[in-house]
Amino acid sequence: MVGEFDFIARHFRPLAGEGAMELRNDGATMSLPEGEELVLSSDTMVEGLHFLPDDPARTVAQKLLRCNLSDLAAMGSSPRHYMLNVSVPVGRHYDEAWFAEFAAGLAEDQERFGITLLGGDTTGSPSPLMLNVTILGAVRRGETLRRDGGRPGDGVWVTGTLGRAALGLQVRLGKIDASPDGILVQSYRIPSPRVGLSLYGIVSAAMDISDGLVQDCGHIAEESGTAITLFEEALPLSAEVKAYLPDWRETILLGGDDYELLLTCPVEQEEALQTHCRAHAVPVTKIGKVTEGQGVTMLDKNHEPIRFTRTGWQHF
Ligand SMILES: [Mg+2]
Structure with a gap:
């Protein structure tokens, strides 16, 4: 230059x-x-x-x-x-x-x-x-959060809401007809990182969602040596995301670019987690559970496993 x-x-x-x-x-x-x-x-x-x-x-x-x-x-x-x-x-x-x-x-x-x-x-x-x-x-010293602490019985939690950024990208690519300045595109362009929380000693594992909920849950499951079950009905989807659910279900559920925190939390710490997040005005929602086994399963409202055609964002 x-x-x-x-x-x-x-x-x-x-x-x-x-x-x-x-x-x-x-x-x-x-x-x-x-x-x-x-x-x-x-x-x-x-x-x-x-x-x-x-x-x-x-x-x-x-x-x-x-x-x-x-x-x-x-x-x-x-x-x-x-x-x-x-x-x-x-x-x-x-x-x-x-x-x-x-x-x-x-x-x-x-x-x-x-x-x-x-x-x-x-x-x-x-x-x-x-x-x-x-x-x-x-x-x-020694108080970093890690991906490998999830234990069977823990709940799976997520901050904020999911799916906006993934839909925002589709708007930018011209595949969804919506306002280029609307909340979806804004969420794609400017994530809201959850800095400022102090979750050490409360949660058992943590990571941020960048490549999509299911794929990133897979990282926690693998590192923790456990399985994770997610419940579609429990996912925090805002009204503008729900409106696209019939046509864009897989995009929304597999997501990407959310930059929310994905957490596992022992049942006895759930109240502490919610109290802490409320004090920081960060919404937090229980979306699943850690179990014995391996892999990630998402159950629909009839408790049937959802079959996805892909897992999430592929880097290569
Ligand atoms: Mg990350």
């Missing part, structure tokens, strides 16, 4: 925080309070795969940060800083104006979530626009 240093100075230096040394050195520093440990997570978004070339730069920036923030939320960690890597395709519409808007989106969410930029890299690229964030958070 021509004038890489100017480019970084203009767009990214204003985002740099403590330890970044104004992005003027080869690296950055970060310190943690006594008794805390670092939690790191990384997420890449590729134009055409994770966002569309005509998505607003501001929401692309916010989705990039929020996917990463959601991973930290799933680990029970509070976010501190992030590293940003940008590969810009040559000769495309990703110009000064686009990156000014992109940086404004980052700045807005830095403020909202209390994080700052620590460093990163920019390059030109023959490929589509590629954006990568590595996020750094802190947690009290």
Whole structure:
């Protein structure tokens, strides 16, 4: 990229925080309070795969940060800083104006979530626009949430509602006729990561839903060495999602891009879970149970297993 240093100075230096040394050195520093440990997570978004070339730069920036923030939320960690890597395709519409808007989106969410930029890299690229964030958070030593703690008898819980983002993508792809500025597309473009909850000691396993409810339940089931049964009737679907249920059932049930937390919780902690979530104004719903065995089954309202033609988002 021509004038890489100017480019970084203009767009990214204003985002740099403590330890970044104004992005003027080869690296950055970060310190943690006594008794805390670092939690790191990384997420890449590729134009055409994770966002569309005509998505607003501001929401692309916010989705990039929020996917990463959601991973930290799933680990029970509070976010501190992030590293940003940008590969810009040559000769495309990703110009000064686009990156000014992109940086404004980052700045807005830095403020909202209390994080700052620590460093990163920019390059030109023959490929589509590629954006990568590595996020750094802190947690009290040994108190990360994990995927492997689900036990038979635990309930399966989910925050928020499901299916909006998956339908929003279909709107963006022109397969569903709905408002391009409506709640479905908004949910696809700007997830609401559940940072700020303190669920250590309450839930037995946690992860965030990025690839779809059933597939992601499969990860908890596998890591925990258990099976999971979900109840279609129990899923938290908002009215605008329910309206599409007759035609788009599989899209809604298999979902993707929700960035809600998927939790398993021992029965004796259910009240604590609900009380904690209520105190943070986060809806939480019991949608299934952990059992002996393996795999994920979703039962319909007649308690018959639903047969899906796929499992969820496939990365490869
Ligand atoms: Mg994740």
